[in-house]
Amino acid sequence: MLTIKNLTASINDKPILRGIDLEVRPGEVHAIMGPNGSGKSTLANVLAGREDYAVTGGEVSWQGRDLLALAPEERAREGIFLAFQYPVEIPGVSNVNLLKAALNAKLKHLGREELDAYDFLALVKERMKLVQMPEDFLYRAVNEGFSGGEKKRNEVLQMAVLEPLLGILDETDSGLDIDALKIVADGVNALRAPDRSFVVVTHYQRLLDYIVPDHVHVLAHGRIVKSGGKELALDLERRGYGWIAELERGAGDDARA
Amino acid sequence: MTATGNAAIHYLEQFREQRPELPGREPAWLDGLRREALEHLATAGLPTPRDEAWKYTNVSSIAAQAFTPAAPGAAVPDRALLESLLEPGLGGPRLVFVNGRYLPELSSPPALGGGVRVRPLAAALAEGGESLRPHLAWPPGDGSGFTALNTAFMADGACIELAPGARLEEPLHLVFVGGEDVLASPRNLIIAGAESSATVVEEYVGPEGGRYLTNTHTRISLEEKAQLVHYRLNRESLRAFHMGELRIRQAAGSRFVSTAVALGGLISRTEVRVDFSGEGAETRLNGLYVASGRQHTDHHLHIDHRLPGCTSEQFFKGVLDGAARGVFSGRVVVHPDAQHTDARQSNKSLLLSRNAEMDARPQLEIYADDVKCAHGATVGQLDGDALFYLRARGVGEAEARHLLIHAFVGDVLDRIPLPPLRQALERLLWARLDRREAAGA
Ligand SMILES: Nc1ncnc2c1ncn2[C@@H]1O[C@H](COP(=O)(O)OP(=O)(O)OP(=O)(O)O)[C@@H](O)[C@H]1O
Ligand SMILES: [Mg+2]
Numbered sequence: 205m206l207t208i209k210n211l212t213a214s215i216n217d218k219p220i221l222r223g224i225d226l227e228v229r230p231g232e233v234h235a236i237m238g239p240n241g242s243g244k245s246t247l248a249n250v251l252a253g254r255e256d257y258a259v260t261g262g263e264v265s266w267q268g269r270d271l272l273a274l275a276p277e278e279r280a281r282e283g284i285f286l287a288f289q290y291p292v293e294i295p296g297v298s299n300v301n302l303l304k305a306a307l308n309a310k311l312k313h314l315g316r317e318e319l320d321a322y323d324f325l326a327l328v329k330e331r332m333k334l335v336q337m338p339e340d341f342l343y344r345a346v347n348e349g350f351s352g353g354e355k356k357r358n359e360v361l362q363m364a365v366l367e368p369l370l371g372i373l374d375e376t377d378s379g380l381d382i383d384a385l386k387i388v389a390d391g392v393n394a395l396r397a398p399d400r401s402f403v404v405v406t407h408y409q410r411l412l413d414y415i416v417p418d419h420v421h422v423l424a425h426g427r428i429v430k431s432g433g434k435e436l437a438l439d440l441e442r443r444g445y446g447w448i449a450e451l452e453r454g455a456g457d458d459a460r461a
Numbered sequence: 462m463t464a465t466g467n468a469a470i471h472y473l474e475q476f477r478e479q480r481p482e483l484p485g486r487e488p489a490w491l492d493g494l495r496r497e498a499l500e501h502l503a504t505a506g507l508p509t510p511r512d513e514a515w516k517y518t519n520v521s522s523i524a525a526q527a528f529t530p531a532a533p534g535a536a537v538p539d540r541a542l543l544e545s546l547l548e549p550g551l552g553g554p555r556l557v558f559v560n561g562r563y564l565p566e567l568s569s570p571p572a573l574g575g576g577v578r579v580r581p582l583a584a585a586l587a588e589g590g591e592s593l594r595p596h597l598a599w600p601p602g603d604g605s606g607f608t609a610l611n612t613a614f615m616a617d618g619a620c621i622e623l624a625p626g627a628r629l630e631e632p633l634h635l636v637f638v639g640g641e642d643v644l645a646s647p648r649n650l651i652i653a654g655a656e657s658s659a660t661v662v663e664e665y666v667g668p669e670g671g672r673y674l675t676n677t678h679t680r681i682s683l684e685e686k687a688q689l690v691h692y693r694l695n696r697e698s699l700r701a702f703h704m705g706e707l708r709i710r711q712a713a714g715s716r717f718v719s720t721a722v723a724l725g726g727l728i729s730r731t732e733v734r735v736d737f738s739g740e741g742a743e744t745r746l747n748g749l750y751v752a753s754g755r756q757h758t759d760h761h762l763h764i765d766h767r768l769p770g771c772t773s774e775q776f777f778k779g780v781l782d783g784a785a786r787g788v789f790s791g792r793v794v795v796h797p798d799a800q801h802t803d804a805r806q807s808n809k810s811l812l813l814s815r816n817a818e819m820d821a822r823p824q825l826e827i828y829a830d831d832v833k834c835a836h837g838a839t840v841g842q843l844d845g846d847a848l849f850y851l852r853a854r855g856v857g858e859a860e861a862r863h864l865l866i867h868a869f870v871g872d873v874l875d876r877i878p879l880p881p882l883r884q885a886l887e888r889l890l891w892a893r894l895d896r897r898e899a900a901g902a
Contacts, residue, residue, distance in 0.1 A: 296868025
């Protein structure tokens with residue numbers, strides 16, 4: 205359902221993604237790991253449509269459509285959800301208003317009727333239980349003054365309400381305490397479905413104990429330098445990224461050849 | 462001769478012609494007052510950017526146009542147009558003034574009695590108006606060419622008198638409608654006796670595209686523990702000029718809460734001056750300005766704390782788009798004897814376009830040592846990260862901007878506890894902002 209071919213992107217003329225290929229099929233979980241600065245968030249943001257990045261080459265098709273031609277809001281309504289590595293604080297806009305605007309935009313796009321106030325609140329409250337978030341968070345301004353872990357949980361809450369087809373989790377596990385990690389992972393697992401896929405960016409094997417990936421990829425210097433099954437994550441945990449440098453050199457040679 | 466000098470001559474000539482028509486020629490003091498004002502106008506002219514208080518607001522384009530001071534019987538827009546301008550109403554008592562003159566047909570004054578007296582100023586002056594004399598006097602200290610112009614031509618306005626302990630139960634709505642090429646010079650008086658209370662809404666409107674000058678002046682006097690909630694809504698035509706002055710004198714323990722909303726006018730300026738004449742008085746000045754295209758909007762506030770224990774707050778926010786220019790100049794002076802003063806000042810502006818510009822000058826001068834004072838001013842753009850965050854959740858770009866702008870102005874609107882006014886304002890505000898979006902300005 206998501207096919208990325210030779211995607212390159214840069215920011216301020218500095219190339220960050222240097223040829224990404226990735227195929228995500230319905231129901232799959234892909235983990236993306238890799239050193240700091242390797243381009244994981246860039247990839248996630250390019251998929252979500254952030255305009256600060258210039259896509260300089262390659263294609264991305266989403267359910268047969270050219271994803272790169274869509275505005276960020278259209279991508280979201282078509283079922284792509286990015287859980288931000290650094291969720292943004294929006295003073296003056298309440299969580300509940302954001303959720304309502306987002307959900308209604310999606311329903312409208314799909315030609316479905318908007319939920320009335322009662323059904324909407326019932327849905328949101330049910331999903332809040334999933335991430336064990338107290339109800340008063342609904343009426344607080346989006347992420348304003350939330351702790352790091354609360355922000356991450358709020359991302360998962362939004363995802364649970366919007367029910368995307370592809371959830372891209374950018375280090376949603378970072379900054380979570382052990383219990384919160386479990387809550388978030390359980391929340392994600394509860395959303396798993398045959399037609400719903402996840403791309404999980406993480407630095408830690410531990411998350412992958414809970415959300416078990418079908419594929420693990422290592423991103424380094426803007427390329428996927430190694431892909432494997434879930435055992436690759438264990439490998440990385442043990443050996444670090446040092447040996448990846450070797451692989452990269454190889455990949456570089458290939459590219460030159 | 463400069464444009465502002467020529468303007469002075471033009472208005473002197475006009476005064477000569479109209480003098481027989483102006484009310485209050487009988488009480489000699491009023492005639493004297495007008496001539497004193499004309500003297501000021503003749504020597505000082507209309508303000509220029511060389512005047513410190515007018516540094517950022519150039520009124521030469523106002524001075525360059527010879528507006529005709531509204532005479533009795535000047536053309537009045539037709540009834541249907543007037544009624545459309547009066548929407549949305551607030552439903553309570555209302556005084557309507559067209560070209561600065563009272564129009565009884567469209568007015569519904571509040572019931573008399575209970576120590577409340579609401580009259581058109583012209584009627585009050587026709588009865589001699591001796592008791593009003595101190596409230597109409599030339600302002601002590603300074604006064605600009607516009608103050609002088611208003612004083613020379615003032616003929617009518619709302620005259621609201623509250624006896625001690627009186628309450629004006631419903632909000633009183635004053636509507637001032639401008640007409641083509643006319644100079645309107647409304648003069649309003651609110652004289653509130655001890656422990657009286659009232660809510661007054663001053664609204665300025667004009668036919669779309671109308672070019673005229675509203676030069677209005679409101680004097681407010683609050684005796685001990687009087688309370689006044691005051692709204693000032695400028696939704697003049699986008700080609701009109703609006704010069705407004707508000708002067709408040711507050712006795713001990715009185716409370717003045719005002720919210721000024723400026724949406725209209727090509728060039729608009731509101732000047733507010735507060736003087737405390739007793740201890741423990743409180744004044745809160747809230748404001749919201751929205752400007753686009755080539756609009757220029759200026760708020761000039763001056764609060765003097767001369768006595769101990771008074772509280773003042775200035776809370777102004779604005780949204781500027783297109784090539785609009787905003788000015789906020791808030792001066793608070795805490796004099797040496799004004800111990801235990803609590804003075805706060807905040808001005809925040811949101812610029813929606815590269816060409817919009819804001820001059821923010823919060824000035825806090827403190828000469829007393831035991832005081833609580835804070836001030837701050839920020840000028841910023843819509844947060845790009847927040848915008849992307851909302852869009853990434855499926856919220857369309859226009860709606861996302863809407864949400865963020867609404868979030869920005871929300872806390873000023875929250876300070877309007879009058880639901881019908883607040884709802885009307887929200888509608889007007891969005892009509893204004895959406896028009897801008899549609900025009901892609
Ligand atoms: N505005 C910018 N200007 C220049 N370089 C940038 C800019 N934004 C990002 N980069 C660079 O792009 C590279 C990729 O960043 P990205 O955030 O995608 O890394 P990441 O793999 O997500 O890292 P982390 O694991 O630390 O989250 C980094 O080297 C970063 O410094
Ligand atoms: Mg990252």
